[in-house]
Amino acid sequence: MKLLSLPNKNTFSGLRDHCLILLTLDTGIRPKEALNLLPTDIKLSSLEITVRKEVAKTKTSRTSRTLPISPIVVLHLRKLIRVRPSNWNDDVPIFCSYNGQPMLETSWGHKLKKYRKKLNFSITPYSLRHCFALYYLRSGGNVFTLQRTMRHSDLNMTKRYLALTTDDLKKQHQLASPVNLFTQKG
Numbered sequence: 001m002k003l004l005s006l007p008n009k010n011t012f013s014g015l016r017d018h019c020l021i022l023l024t025l026d027t028g029i030r031p032k033e034a035l036n037l038l039p040t041d042i043k044l045s046s047l048e049i050t051v052r053k054e055v056a057k058t059k060t061s062r063t064s065r066t067l068p069i070s071p072i073v074v075l076h077l078r079k080l081i082r083v084r085p086s087n088w089n090d091d092v093p094i095f096c097s098y099n100g101q102p103m104l105e106t107s108w109g110h111k112l113k114k115y116r117k118k119l120n121f122s123i124t125p126y127s128l129r130h131c132f133a134l135y136y137l138r139s140g141g142n143v144f145t146l147q148r149t150m151r152h153s154d155l156n157m158t159k160r161y162l163a164l165t166t167d168d169l170k171k172q173h174q175l176a177s178p179v180n181l182f183t184q185k186g
Helices: 012-027 031-035 071-083 105-119 125-138 143-150 155-159 166-176 178-183
Strands: 048-051 065-068
Touching: 012 031, 012 071, 012 105, 012 125, 031 105, 031 125, 105 125, 125 143, 143 155, 166 178
Parallel strands: none
Antiparallel strands: 048 065
């Protein structure tokens, strides 16, 4: 994915952007939730992050949730954590500005808009979430774990993120058609 090559990882801001893109593509985390992650919310050794209930989107059922993260995301998060100034304490968000100030969703959207010009297609913080959902299913994830990961109250909300192509349908049909099972020679 060309987007991952665009941030300058030799700068704090570029490394932060790269990590935020990776984390969103790996977990489908909402932009506001990601931007509010604190160092104590990230458990690198157990490959997980915790979205605290105070920053979770759903007000009626605000509960914290734990999301698994991939080893490659852990590797890049470790790099980001290492370059944080030592005077930043645990109340400075992981994905903050270069001077330790909280980053707003609109600021993250503007950063992606700059990358969008180099990509020649539109990209937003929520399109990264949508990309996670689509590729999660294309890679064999099931809709029920996707629903739970994205913290949707029902499957109708999860379905909004899906845009399966005819090729997706054909591929899944080849894998799952009962006719394949019934006609295999044994």
